[in-house]
Amino acid sequence: MMHHTHDDGAPIKDCRGAMNKLFDLLDGELTPEREREVRSHITSCPDCFTNHDFEERFLKALQAAKKSVCASEKMRDRLMSALRAEGLTR
């Protein structure tokens, strides 16, 4: 099984290094020390700060969009009937 992150362990030296880890950071996939390192670059670098801010707003918008799709009452009823026909008693 692969590890949590594919991380070569090299220190974050520049914008490229930080931006390679941007989505891992936003997705909560970094180890705590790695996260501190990336955050420290991002907070002190205007370009990376802007990129981080943009991607974060984008991901929040995606997350918010999920509420617009949900199972209808009709499908819920149909599913419960099917499960009861299969033997579900509760």
Place this chain on the structure above:
Amino acid sequence: MTEELAPPTDEHAEFSALTLTALDDVYRFARSLTRDEADAEDVVQETYLRAFRSWRTFQPGTDVRRWLFTIARNVFLRSRERGQREVTLDDDGAEAVDAAQSKEGWVRRGLDPLLARTDLAPAIQQALEEIPETFRSAVVLVDLEDQSYEDAAQVLEIPVGTVRSRLFRGRKLLQEKLALHAQDLGLISTPGPDRSDA
């Protein structure tokens, strides 16, 4: 046959309590796979019937949603095996991603005003339906359903590194679709030579 496999009554309440609260999530994932309401409902129903029949194989303490997503994906893949060509995997959409990245500055200018709007959900759902399935599944699992890279890798039966690259491509493709939407709304002009990227 089903009587042998179905759990006894005391397990029924547990099944209902754990799985039915995830119905919206499973339906959303099925919708992202099928892109069709009726097909998604069929996938969901089949998923739950299978889950019920094999409830005893579910390992308590593990993520029930990941288990249901895995079943849903298998149901979906089987349902379209008949007569369907194999989906091309990783290269699917690669060119479009390259194009999207070359327009990064334009995409950014379009999305900035768009992300400030509150009525973005329909545009996002539309954009999701327009990107290739391989990317859509990764984005839906991680971005909408909060699955970890590891969980998504298990559901999709791909390495974690592939989840990461599909997420990246999927997100960039989505951003480009949304920038086109912003263009339709008159929020930005057509993509021209990129001035903002260094």
